[in-house]
Amino acid sequence: MVIRAEYIWIDGTEPTANVRSKTKILSNAVEGLDQLPIWGYDGSSTNQATGKDSDLVLQPVYYCPDPIRGGKDVLVLCEVLKTDMSPHPSNSRAVLRETVKRWADQEPIFGIEQEYTLFRGMRPLGFPENGGFPRPQGPYYCGVGADEIFGRPLVEAHLDACLRAGIAISGINAEVMPGQWEFQVGPVGPLEVSDQLWTARWLLHRIGEDYGISATLDPKPVRGDWNGAGAHTNFSTKAMRTSYDAVIAAAEALGRNALEHVRNYGFGIESRLTGSHETAPYDQFHYGVSDRGASVRIPWQVAREGKGYLEDRRPNANCDPYVVTRLITETCCSALA
Numbered sequence: 001m002v003i004r005a006e007y008i009w010i011d012g013t014e015p016t017a018n019v020r021s022k023t024k025i026l027s028n029a030v031e032g033l034d035q036l037p038i039w040g041y042d043g044s045s046t047n048q049a050t051g052k053d054s055d056l057v058l059q060p061v062y063y064c065p066d067p068i069r070g071g072k073d074v075l076v077l078c079e080v081l082k083t084d085m086s087p088h089p090s091n092s093r094a095v096l097r098e099t100v101k102r103w104a105d106q107e108p109i110f111g112i113e114q115e116y117t118l119f120r121g122m123r124p125l126g127f128p129e130n131g132g133f134p135r136p137q138g139p140y141y142c143g144v145g146a147d148e149i150f151g152r153p154l155v156e157a158h159l160d161a162c163l164r165a166g167i168a169i170s171g172i173n174a175e176v177m178p179g180q181w182e183f184q185v186g187p188v189g190p191l192e193v194s195d196q197l198w199t200a201r202w203l204l205h206r207i208g209e210d211y212g213i214s215a216t217l218d219p220k221p222v223r224g225d226w227n228g229a230g231a232h233t234n235f236s237t238k239a240m241r242t243s244y245d246a247v248i249a250a251a252e253a254l255g256r257n258a259l260e261h262v263r264n265y266g267f268g269i270e271s272r273l274t275g276s277h278e279t280a281p282y283d284q285f286h287y288g289v290s291d292r293g294a295s296v297r298i299p300w301q302v303a304r305e306g307k308g309y310l311e312d313r314r315p316n317a318n319c320d321p322y323v324v325t326r327l328i329t330e331t332c333c334s335a336l337a
């Protein structure tokens with residue numbers, strides 16, 4: 001019995017990478033990662049190689065049931081390698097692998113809140129067809145009703161697909177701007193959360209095709225008095241999950257490395273981290289309990305119980321989770337070591 005394996009990888013588009021995929025027919029059902037062959041593609045069509053030396057290698061690193069095709073079909077997330085089997089420069093996962101090895105004993109885990117905005121053509125869902133703007137923000141966040149909520153059938157289909165794929169999705173909600181939504185993945189390890197988030201992003205774009213709706217991870221899809229889209233990144237280590245001092249030490253360490261983090265948290269971060277719309281200015285850092293205007297928020301339950309996790313509110317919706325989880329792991333685990 002043949003099966004369809006959808007090979008998914010991250011391209012070299014600047015300034016923000018996209019996901020790509022193509023289908024491989026395999027002659028047997030897959031029972032382990034090692035049964036998935038390496039494959040290849042034309043890197044000159046993805047901004048990762050020249051036409052003269054175009055071949056790049058797809059190395060499977062994570063797979064799950066394909067919830068769209070069903071049956072024994074699978075989605076296969078890959079790292080991009082050069083033909084000498086070394087990681088391609090655009091392969092940020094390979095760098096994270098080293099970080100994960102170095103700090104494994106601290107057991108870092110992440111929950112990422114992926115915000116996104118649905119568009120039909122050039123217009124966000126819920127924005128009037130003939131131009132202009134909807135009613136100001138206020139009723140849309142976690143709203144219900146056809147005057148406030150736009151795109152729910154697609155959002156529900158995506159949630160269902162993530163669950164059937166076995167992705168560690170932990171919730172969804174409608175966001176502050178019309179047509180803006182969020183799903184959360186985690187808490188799981190740095191590689192797991194990032195692999196599953198990229199796969200969930202691919203599913204969102206793919207399911208959007210069936211609805212004639214595109215999902216953008218643009219951090220500021222509409223200028224003006226409209227919220228941007230982020231990827232709040234919740235983080236803890238074993239020590240933080242038992243000690244409030246460790247939570248504070250991690251927040252302080254993020255403050256000492258603030259600029260390096262912000263520079264690598266997604267293109268266009270200055271347009272989103274303005275100090276308004278539940279953000280702190282990108283060039284300032286402060287943390288606080290329950291503070292949604294802070295760079296890093298400590299949830300109130302964490303302060304009360306004296307242990308738990310922190311939320312880095314700065315990453316953009318269009319961030320690369322392999323980069324964000326690497327920086328946070330590196331900064332916080334080295335401070336806690």
Ligand code: ADP
Pocket residue numbers: 109110111112113170171184185186187232234235236241308309311
């Ligand atoms: P918010 O109130 O900021 O909207 P969400 O409920 O959307 O928060 O997201 C919180 C995220 O934090 C979830 O993905 C959850 O899995 C994750 N999380 C919970 N506990 C921990 C922990 N100890 N370490 C890391 N992440 C955690």
Ligand code: MN
Pocket residue numbers: 113182
């Ligand atoms: Mn949230």
Ligand code: MN
Pocket residue numbers: 113115175182
């Ligand atoms: Mn949110």
Ligand code: MN
Pocket residue numbers: 113232311
């Ligand atoms: Mn949040």
